[in-house]
Amino acid sequence: MAAVASQLVQDMASGSAEHGAEDALTALINLVRVDLEECNRVIVAKMDSPVALIPQLAAHIVAAGGKRLRPLLTLAAAKLCGYPSANRRHIDLAACVEFIHTATLLHDDVVDESLLRRGLASANAVFGNKASVLVGDFLFARAFELMVQDGSLHVLDILSKASATISEGEVLQLVTQNDLATTEARYLDVIMGKTAALFAAACQVGAVVAEQPLRQELALAEYGMKLGIAFQMVDDALDYAADQATLGKTVGDDFREGKITLPVLVAFHAGSDPEKQFWRRTIEALEQTDADLDEAMRLIAHHGGIDATMDRARRYAQEARDALMIFPDSPVRQALIAVSDYTVQRAR
Amino acid sequence: MAAVASQLVQDMASGSAEHGAEDALTALINLVRVDLEECNRVIVAKMDSPVALIPQLAAHIVAAGGKRLRPLLTLAAAKLCGYPSANRRHIDLAACVEFIHTATLLHDDVVDESLLRRGLASANAVFGNKASVLVGDFLFARAFELMVQDGSLHVLDILSKASATISEGEVLQLVTQNDLATTEARYLDVIMGKTAALFAAACQVGAVVAEQPLRQELALAEYGMKLGIAFQMVDDALDYAADQATLGKTVGDDFREGKITLPVLVAFHAGSDPEKQFWRRTIEALEQTDADLDEAMRLIAHHGGIDATMDRARRYAQEARDALMIFPDSPVRQALIAVSDYTVQRAR
Numbered sequence: 001m002a003a004v005a006s007q008l009v010q011d012m013a014s015g016s017a018e019h020g021a022e023d024a025l026t027a028l029i030n031l032v033r034v035d036l037e038e039c040n041r042v043i044v045a046k047m048d049s050p051v052a053l054i055p056q057l058a059a060h061i062v063a064a065g066g067k068r069l070r071p072l073l074t075l076a077a078a079k080l081c082g083y084p085s086a087n088r089r090h091i092d093l094a095a096c097v098e099f100i101h102t103a104t105l106l107h108d109d110v111v112d113e114s115l116l117r118r119g120l121a122s123a124n125a126v127f128g129n130k131a132s133v134l135v136g137d138f139l140f141a142r143a144f145e146l147m148v149q150d151g152s153l154h155v156l157d158i159l160s161k162a163s164a165t166i167s168e169g170e171v172l173q174l175v176t177q178n179d180l181a182t183t184e185a186r187y188l189d190v191i192m193g194k195t196a197a198l199f200a201a202a203c204q205v206g207a208v209v210a211e212q213p214l215r216q217e218l219a220l221a222e223y224g225m226k227l228g229i230a231f232q233m234v235d236d237a238l239d240y241a242a243d244q245a246t247l248g249k250t251v252g253d254d255f256r257e258g259k260i261t262l263p264v265l266v267a268f269h270a271g272s273d274p275e276k277q278f279w280r281r282t283i284e285a286l287e288q289t290d291a292d293l294d295e296a297m298r299l300i301a302h303h304g305g306i307d308a309t310m311d312r313a314r315r316y317a318q319e320a321r322d323a324l325m326i327f328p329d330s331p332v333r334q335a336l337i338a339v340s341d342y343t344v345q346r347a348r
Numbered sequence: 349m350a351a352v353a354s355q356l357v358q359d360m361a362s363g364s365a366e367h368g369a370e371d372a373l374t375a376l377i378n379l380v381r382v383d384l385e386e387c388n389r390v391i392v393a394k395m396d397s398p399v400a401l402i403p404q405l406a407a408h409i410v411a412a413g414g415k416r417l418r419p420l421l422t423l424a425a426a427k428l429c430g431y432p433s434a435n436r437r438h439i440d441l442a443a444c445v446e447f448i449h450t451a452t453l454l455h456d457d458v459v460d461e462s463l464l465r466r467g468l469a470s471a472n473a474v475f476g477n478k479a480s481v482l483v484g485d486f487l488f489a490r491a492f493e494l495m496v497q498d499g500s501l502h503v504l505d506i507l508s509k510a511s512a513t514i515s516e517g518e519v520l521q522l523v524t525q526n527d528l529a530t531t532e533a534r535y536l537d538v539i540m541g542k543t544a545a546l547f548a549a550a551c552q553v554g555a556v557v558a559e560q561p562l563r564q565e566l567a568l569a570e571y572g573m574k575l576g577i578a579f580q581m582v583d584d585a586l587d588y589a590a591d592q593a594t595l596g597k598t599v600g601d602d603f604r605e606g607k608i609t610l611p612v613l614v615a616f617h618a619g620s621d622p623e624k625q626f627w628r629r630t631i632e633a634l635e636q637t638d639a640d641l642d643e644a645m646r647l648i649a650h651h652g653g654i655d656a657t658m659d660r661a662r663r664y665a666q667e668a669r670d671a672l673m674i675f676p677d678s679p680v681r682q683a684l685i686a687v688s689d690y691t692v693q694r695a696r
Contacts, residue, residue, distance in 0.1 A: 020531070051520045107481050130522055133455050133481055137488070138515035144492055144508040148501055156504065167486035172399045174478055346585040 024338030025067065032075040032334055035091055039071050042095040046146060047139065057135045061109075063100055070202045071098045073227075076306045078208025078221050080324075080332045091210040092150055096159065097202045099143035104166055104198075106136035155208055162201035169193015178258040178284050180268055187262055188229070191236075196228025203227075219323050223336065226320035231343050233313035236261035240300045252293040258283045262312065264296075270303040310344065321334035372686030373415065379651075379680055380423040383439055387419050390443040394490060405483045409450055409457075418550045419446045421575075425554025425568050428672075428680045437557040440498055445550045447491035452514055454484035456693050503556055510549035517541015526632050528616055535610055536577070539584075544576025551575075567671050571684065574668035581661035584609035588648045600641040606631045610660065611653035612644075618651040648661065658692065665692045673693040 029036060047058040071094035078090035110129045140163070146299060147156050173190045176182040203224030207217040239254040240263045254261050260283070267277045282288050282296065320340040327333050377384060395406040407658045419442035426438035458477045488511070495504050522537045524530040551572030555565040587602040602609050607629070616627045629635050630644065648654060665688040675681050 049519075051516045051518055053519055053523050053524065054516065104485075107485060110477070110481055129458070130475075131519065133458055134515055134518045134522060137452075137455060138512055139518065140485070140488065141508055141511035141515055144504070148504045148508050151501060153496055153499060153501070156492070156496045160489060160496050163489035164486055164493055167482055167489055168397055168399045168402065170482045171401055171479065171486065173398075174482060175399065175401050327555055 002143055008273075009179040013279065024335065024342035028072060028076055028335040028339055031335055032072065032079055035075045035079075035085060035094075036068065039075065039098070040068075040090045041304035042091055043098055046095060046142060047099070049138065053131060054135055054138055057106075057131055058102070058139060061105060062098070068098065070101050070198055071095065071229060073097075073199060073202040073224060073307065074206045076332055076336055077203045078209055079206075080220070080327055080330065081207050081210030081212045081216060083206070087209075089150055089152075090206060092146055093155060093205050093209065096143040096146045096150075097198065097205065099139045099146070100159065100163055100166075101198060103136040103140040103143070104170070104194075106132045106139070108170075110136075129329075131198065152208065155205055158201050158208065159183075165193050165197040167193075169195075169197065173259070176260050178286060179260060180265075180279055180284055182260040183264070184262065187260060187265060190260075191229055191232040195232040196225045199228030199231070199316045200224035215326065219326050222323040223320045223340075226316045226323065227334055227340050228344060230313040230316040230320065230340065233262060233309050234344055237263055237306050237313070239263075240297050241306055251297070255282070255293055255296050256288065260288050262309045263300045266305035266308045267296075267300045267303045271295045271299065275299055314344045317341065352664040365605055367443070372683065372690035376420060376424055376680075376683040376687055379683055380420065380427055380433075383423045383427075383433060383442075384416065384420060387423065387439045387442045387446070388416075390439055391446055394443060394494060395447070395487065397486065401479060402483055402486055405454075405479055406450065406487060409453060410446070416446065418449050418546055419443065421445075421547060421550040421572060422554045424680055425551045425572075426558055427554075428568070428678065428684065429555050429560045429564060430673055431558035432555070435557075437498055437500075438554060439483050440494055441503060441542030441553050441557065442550075444491040444494045444498075445546065445553065447487045447494070448507065448511055448514075449546060451484040451488040451491070452518070452542075454480045456486070456518075458484075500556065500592045503553055506549050506552055506556065510545045513541050515541075517543075517545065521607070524608050526634060527608060528613075528627055528632055530608040530613070532610065532613060535608060535613060538608075539577055540573065541581040543580040544573045547576030547579070548572035563674065568672050570671040571668045571688075574664045574671065575688050575691060578661040578664040578668065578688065581610060581657050581664065582692055585611055585657040587611075588645050589654055599645070603630070603641055603644050604636065606634050610657045614653035614656045615644075615648045615651040619647065623647055662692045665689065 007137040043062055044059070047062065048055050049103070070125055075090055079085070083090055110132050143159070147159060169190050169192065172186065176186055176190060200221045201224070204217055204221040207220045236254065239251055239261070243249065254264075264279065266281060268276060268283075271279065276298070278292075278295065281291050284300050317340040321337045324333055324336055371611065391410055392407070395410065396403050422442040422445050423438055427433070431438055491507070492504075495507060517538050517540065520534065521542055524538060548569045549572070552565055552569040555568045584602065587599055587609070587685045589599065602612075612627065612631060614632075616624060619627065626640075626647070630640050668680055668688040669685045672681055672684055
């Protein structure tokens with residue numbers, strides 16, 4: 001496991017280097033770099049099990065897993081609240097947050113693999129799904145084991161509630177999928193659940209370990225919630241952004257699955273009758289031809305669906321920034337504010 | 349939800365009536381009947397969510413779900429330890445235990461549905477799998493929310509560890525599936541994880557709420573662990589028991605999935621070379637014809653695989669009984685002892 005740990009820390013270090021252009025995130029990472037590296041060590045150590053497939057599969061997804069944004073938020077929130085870096089609680093709890101996130105990723109993979117391979121389920125695909133479900137369960141249980149070791153019922157309350165809310169958001173997304181009658185309010189419920197709830201909890205936990213008054217705790221939860229909403233809205237916009245396609249990035253995943261996102265709702269409600277028919281066929285009936293994604297992107301651009309979504313995201317990012325104003329100015333506060341700016345600039 | 353609650357309590361009552369022939373279980377149910385009915389009300393109330401699919405799907409599996417053996421164990425263990433029935437902690441925690449069990453059932457369904465419908469995945473089948481994964485996640489998270497409300501870190505420790513152990517057992521079962529090189533020790537690890545760990549935790553929690561000394565706590569954990577092992581061994585024997593088939597019960601599920609269970613290991617190791625080839629083809633390569641299950645049952649009976657498994661189960665049931673001997677004699681102790689007897693008599 002030592003080799004895996006060292007590899008992971010290297011991945012993280014090079015991962016942060018990749019974000020050199022995104023000064024905000026780099027600045028935040030640099031402020032808590034030692035803690036983040038230690039958090040990665042905890043992640044690797046705690047995903048171990050005598051059942052070898054568990055650390056193998058977990059290492060695969062944890063190592064592949066993005067920016068470590070959620071544990072970074074816990075570490076940064078703790079620092080913002082003056083929690084001494086020599087202490088360990090923020091590091092262990094940041095690892096819990098990442099485990100919960102990883103568990104949901106693994107279960108999302110099952111959902112996505114099922115769709116991508118629909119009607120073509122091989123024995124191998126089935127084996128992969130099973131392992132993803134079960135290892136996801138393990139990581140989720142392990143997260144609660146670690147929280148119990150930390151010993152704070154308040155932290156357990158925040159993260160168990162967030163976990164239930166995430167599941168509710170995911171189920172609501174499933175229910176609203178392929179349903180153009182979904183309202184914007186329901187769309188907001190989905191993204192608050194599936195994404196923003198864990199951002200909020202990750203930030204709030206940082207205040208809890210620093211034993212801050214409730215006002216500071218809730219301000220950080222508010223920052224995380226609004227940041228998470230903005231983050232997911234931008235993600236939903238990028239899935240239909242033509243310039244992303246020219247950059248070689250993946251677009252159209254949401255379209256192929258018939259997910260109801262804000263860009264689609266904007267274009268659908270502003271659309272002519274033939275356009276509404278197009279959306280009903282492609283999103284509701286999931287009858288899609290190769291040319292349909294381009295047409296969807298054209299219609300969304302035509303009706304300002306990307307701009308409307310990005311505008312909304314920028315408003316939430318502004319509210320995230322506002323929530324931090326009760327804290328005195330500091331390099332961490334500046335970096336957290338810059339991260340919310342960065343989030344709504346990802347489209348460029 | 350009130351209608352669902354009332355239905356569930358009726359189901360439970362008629363469910364216990366169905367077991368009239370099994371005096372042991374009926375006796376135990378009668379001793380804690382009021383608590384068990386209240387536990388069912390808690391289960392229905394706490395699986396509610398603004399996302400309607402969650403209580404719908406959860407009600408389906410909770411209502412369909414067997415004997416409520418695990419929450420029954422928590423309630424009975426609490427009573428054995430003199431916990432006042434007027435208090436509520438044992439009821440809420442019994443509901444948590446059932447939620448954890450239901451979550452694992454839902455995720456097992458995904459695994460099993462994938463197998464049964466292999467190569468025939470319909471959109472409907474995919475939708476079912478997704479919902480099962482996500483609602484299972486919700487119930488698991490909700491279980492931890494309820495435990496946090498209970499407020500005992502010791503209980504949280506027991507049930508979070510049990511949850512991680514269950515996942516490890518399930519993954520180990522996946523890894524050993526179709527592998528006849530699996531040892532009996534590994535088989536024991538699988539069933540201790542996937543089944544016995546939650547039986548043990550369910551019993552131990554009853555002692556914890558009653559604030560018993562560690563010796564009593566561990567004795568009840570031991571009873572649950574040994575009972576769970578016996579229970580699973582009998583289940584594995586029944587899957588190849590010819591008289592079950594004549595009674596119209598399902599046999600052969602384990603065979604079709606290539607699960608490595610004790611009856612198979614006994615027959616495989618005692619088998620001739622052609623017989624070993626039969627097992628390699630059917631269990632390892634999963635190449636099965638309609639006549640193979642009968643042949644598997646014949647070989648297992650021929651080599652005493654059922655008897656050997658039942659003997660082993662009876663030894664564990666005896667150890668379960670022995671663990672209770674530190675408690676003074678009482679109707680609950682007698683009923684718990686009778687349940688372990690009943691467990692190894694299920695084959696008749």
